[in-house]
Amino acid sequence: MDLTFTPAEQTFRDEIRSWLRANTPTEPLKSMDTPDGFEQHREWEKKLFAAGWSVPAWPEKYGGRDCSLVEWLLYEEEYWASDAPGRVSANGVSLLAPTIFEFATDEQQERFLLPMASGEEIWSQGWSEPNAGSDLAALSTRAVRDGEWFVLNGQKTWCSRGAFADWFFCLVRTDPEAERHRGLSYLLIPKDTEGLTVRPVARIDGEPGFAELFFEDARVHESNLLGEEGQGWAVAMATTGSERGLNLRAPGRFMAAADKLVELGKSLSDPALVNSAEDATETEVAAGTTDAVARDEIARCWAESRAYRWVCYEAAERLAGGEALGSEASFMKIFWSELDVAINATALNMLGERAEFTAAAEDADRGGAWMDAYLFALSGPIYAGTNEIQRNIVAERVLGLPRR
Amino acid sequence: MDLTFTPAEQTFRDEIRSWLRANTPTEPLKSMDTPDGFEQHREWEKKLFAAGWSVPAWPEKYGGRDCSLVEWLLYEEEYWASDAPGRVSANGVSLLAPTIFEFATDEQQERFLLPMASGEEIWSQGWSEPNAGSDLAALSTRAVRDGEWFVLNGQKTWCSRGAFADWFFCLVRTDPEAERHRGLSYLLIPKDTEGLTVRPVARIDGEPGFAELFFEDARVHESNLLGEEGQGWAVAMATTGSERGLNLRAPGRFMAAADKLVELGKSLSDPALVNSAEDATETEVAAGTTDAVARDEIARCWAESRAYRWVCYEAAERLAGGEALGSEASFMKIFWSELDVAINATALNMLGERAEFTAAAEDADRGGAWMDAYLFALSGPIYAGTNEIQRNIVAERVLGLPRR
Amino acid sequence: MKFAFTEEQQVFAETLSDVFAKRCPPEAVRACWDSPVGYSEDLWGTLAEMGVLAITAPEDAGGLGGDERDLVQLMEAAGRAAAPLPLLEHVAVGIPALAEAKGAAAEGAEGAAASQHWLSQAISGEALVTAGVRDKGTVRDKGTARDKNADSSTQIQYVNYAAQADVAILSYQGELYLADRKDYTTYEQPSVDGTRRIARVEWSPDAATRLAGVSASLTFDRGATAAAAYCVGLAQHMLDATVEYVKEREQFGKPVGSYQAVKHHLADVAKAISFARPSVYAAAWAVSQSAVLQRAGSENITPENAVSDRAQYVSAAKSLASDAADLAAAKCLQCHGAIGYTFEHDLQLWLKRAWTTSVSWGSASQHRHRLATLLGI
């Protein structure tokens, strides 16, 4: 048990920190879910890649640094602490890439990994369907073999970044006779596929953060099949592990958010701004001050952000020792998604009547970033398997409670 | 919408208040779940009855005052505000009596109601069985007809006040062929019935607050059948309505508890006792002080106690207008039981290291009453149908969600 | 003690519910996002014609002489529809304050005179009144433009419909003032809720326009009670809509509403609403009684007690109602899943009104803070 970073780890940390300090855009980029903002973020990905900081945990041949898990956690801590832009390539890098490393042919790895790392090809996930959300195995998009080709018909939905993405990784039904999670296959589909229509869908914030995909006799070549035909479920489940576990939401992100919350607490805790108790029978209800209730919540959020950190360092140690994460990833997904909501809700509660101001409001705190982050956080308990489903998984697979 | 009490209501309130002020024991009685304490509480019931304050909502012929529901709510407010002893007769008066008024023969009403009101006969409920708790319809205690008699075999459990009670009201299976809630009957059983063994069971606080009943060929006369044979479920459900609704836990009880919590908050809020922030890097973690987090919780508890009050006055108005309460009683049961836990948990949290002290500890606040009340409150979310079952009822019967 | 509305009040509330159902469907709410005034002037005109704007005005001023008990279910119905209308500012707060501004002290004479003018305009709907009632001015928010402003007499507030209104009732150091639109400057602050029209208001209090005889504290409590009722309505609609959705939506071969986790989420919402609502009604009663006492002067109850009691009722009600709206928003979004997270789905219209209304006129924790102080802690 030694939580001191080694000199090598410290050097690694210093290197990314310096690079970020020198290169992080001083002005925030536009939302990655707008046409302009998407391209701005793609340019940032290219810059990261050029400096070798796009995918540090990947092998060098694909643009990485072969860094250790601990170093990757440090990288994420530094990344988010620096206020660097969000990662428009995250769906590819975090969700698809682990699957490619595990299941793809050499040719596929050669074809897909470098453009993914460099930001030239941005990926979006096409799994959910209107009638297959929590119950993913119920999906019904058909892919019928026609020689070397699959012919697709059906609809996908909730494809994040899908409005502007270059490629989609999809789960489709290749064997209509097989039940539920059998008979599925995993396909990689370019956006310009004939017969594929991409309809942008606005998220709660009004930006087209989602897309719907409509397949009408869309033809996808068998070279784009990931893993074996009919084995799509097994292939996909490797990715859901990544999605719920370390890969998608590293603790650095929440540590940085909790630290910002502490700063907000400090900035509002000037005693001169705090409502005195004697006034309370008057009309005043204090706005925008850090009362002790908020202090309690801030401390809780901060402690939880660090708890997640230690959980991840502990998991990294076990993963480095050859163990797998398994169903515990469900714990993490519940934890970070609810922590993220709590951090931003606490901030909004402290901001009082200014909480609702958007980026367009002159008086918004941090350019409306708290409300933006809150809106984003609200999706956390829903996507990648609702937290209700995750709690079932914890209860059944970790605790061993009976399924029914 | 007029929340001012009428002169008549105010007079009624003044009368009970004066009587309680003059008659409430100055020293707390012993626990009603000890042999001595039980008899002390029975004496108190007799005193209440003699003054006409045992069952004010009952008809005069059974010792009541025929008071209105609003008056009864006022009576309860005054009763609990005065720190009068707990009601050892509550199971009879609140749970059984409404059923007797609705289902009993004239002879049974004559036989049972006056001794119940006067405290001469204290009742205990015998419904749950080791394998029929939440799933009450699964109960299996058999009652076989033998002429004018029922012959009982089986076991009952969680009979509150059962260790010292004089009578039990039980739900038993008279038709073994009928499924679940069919084929049950409602029997009134004296404690000295041959073949009935009463085993006291200690509650979490160590006092024999429960009893188990063992029936071995115990004979109960048919004159003690309440309602018709085989109709026990319908008869019993009238009682569970009472149990969950207004009758068992009137808001006055929680208003008084919340008021005591406010007093505790005041007594601990002396600024001289509050830890100053500068000390916090030192070893001190303040104990026994009212910080703003506790203030927030106190205010929440107080607001909720009043919310329950208004819910009950609104319900009283509807009941007076001839409407029935129905499944909304499940709301109330969830609400008061969780409020009761919250009130006492807040107090214990404020007391810090003194929270754990019992009545035997010289330095306990209010003679350890907070911990006693907390222990008692913990049973609330469990008994009379767990709060999980109540939430199912709300969802299915009030909101109309599908059962499965 | 009679905890019930009159039949007249019930009929009125149902009538208004019908009007909102017909005239303020989700598409109408959505349309207000792009309207400069943020509300349907057409519907507002209809309400004026129906006499709704006159409810809280005294009969001798041409009003209906109603009070908060007549208004509370209207606000709740407006909440159910997520109706973006200046009902709170104009009807619940503005008109009663204008009506009370008579028999004013000398220094407020101008305010009193002006208030009579604006009162009749407000009742007819010819003029729009808004209100921003805060404190004595000693407490201010960091991060506003206040700090940039060298003139220390300039006061800052955030006021809904400030730019759209003809006249605003603004508070300064525990007193209320009447400010003509030309007497204050507005800087619009776009809100996450596209139907809000919040502006930073900069103005300099002028003793001549003080609304003498009008209690700022009572006026604040009117706003808080109206906001609380609106919160209850918002929560109720979100619950109803979600119950319908989870009955229909199937996953794993059965309605998601048959899963116990979903049931318990929604049971919690139903419970929160059921316990907030009567407290809001009680607060409306308390405000109405407090206003009577203040008008009549002390008789049986000292006004001091009445004020304290009223504020307890109001803070209890708003804290419960804000919490109910916030809980409903969180749970109903979760039970909808991704579809509820889209801009296309109507749920977002209610979510955003819930987030903003639960905070305005005091958030739950701010009102608990006030309540604790009132209780002497």
Add this chain to the structure above:
Amino acid sequence: MKFAFTEEQQVFAETLSDVFAKRCPPEAVRACWDSPVGYSEDLWGTLAEMGVLAITAPEDAGGLGGDERDLVQLMEAAGRAAAPLPLLEHVAVGIPALAEAKGAAAEGAEGAAASQHWLSQAISGEALVTAGVRDKGTVRDKGTARDKNADSSTQIQYVNYAAQADVAILSYQGELYLADRKDYTTYEQPSVDGTRRIARVEWSPDAATRLAGVSASLTFDRGATAAAAYCVGLAQHMLDATVEYVKEREQFGKPVGSYQAVKHHLADVAKAISFARPSVYAAAWAVSQSAVLQRAGSENITPENAVSDRAQYVSAAKSLASDAADLAAAKCLQCHGAIGYTFEHDLQLWLKRAWTTSVSWGSASQHRHRLATLLGI
């Protein structure tokens, strides 16, 4: 960075788990309710023989030279067994403080000398050490007998095992003192947890017995960290026992553990434990490092920072662990239903230790208060 225990530490923890499983079953815990000392002297003797009491003592004093990293899993195992033993007071807090009381300033010479005497007695188990570490003495609880006492030099604290111990380490104004049993008076305060032996201690600090060179702050954090580990163990056992129970217990024809509400209650408990535990381990590491720094004097890191960092780690850990224990107690009781509410059932033994341990050495909210201050808010 290596977030893992050594194989030696793992084996040690497993060995102790086995000892507790065999020697401290629920009947043994129950027996301690009626024992005057409140713990099994027999088992305590066995631990002394095994060298467990020597873990935290330096090698040059005849100890094993271990630190908090060696201790933390032992405390957790003790919590799983609800073991009523003075491990926290004696091993986690008392012995390290005695060991550090050397090179004392002149005024503390007597304390330093005495501490060497008590240290060897404590390691062997011949003497029992307890500890009550609070503040500078400026903050006191109303309702204690303090107010009755005219002599203002008399200090009051509540200390577990105060009457049973041979010597107590007590704090006054941020300094620690060594108090022989004869130097303080005890008034036992019966606790809801029948294995606790809390007494009100009255004593007068004597400069001659000051433990110079021993940080009261570090000593407090040792106690808080040990209590946090114990809380995690308590929570884990309650969860395990409840999982077993709900798998077996049937209602409506199936195990109650198959109902989603029960599943989610227990998933929440499992999550709370999983996230508290690594934080407690990190706190143990931070305390051990802080102690090294304090012994060595400042080298790379200023001791000031180290103290602040350590306290952040500890307060984060204790708040999470206390919350986990409280949540586990609430949910596990609820999932047991009435059977868990009886004195006969063993669950109550854990519930009561959870309620008391979650509060002692700082409750969750008290530690969050401290943490917020440390973070500069």
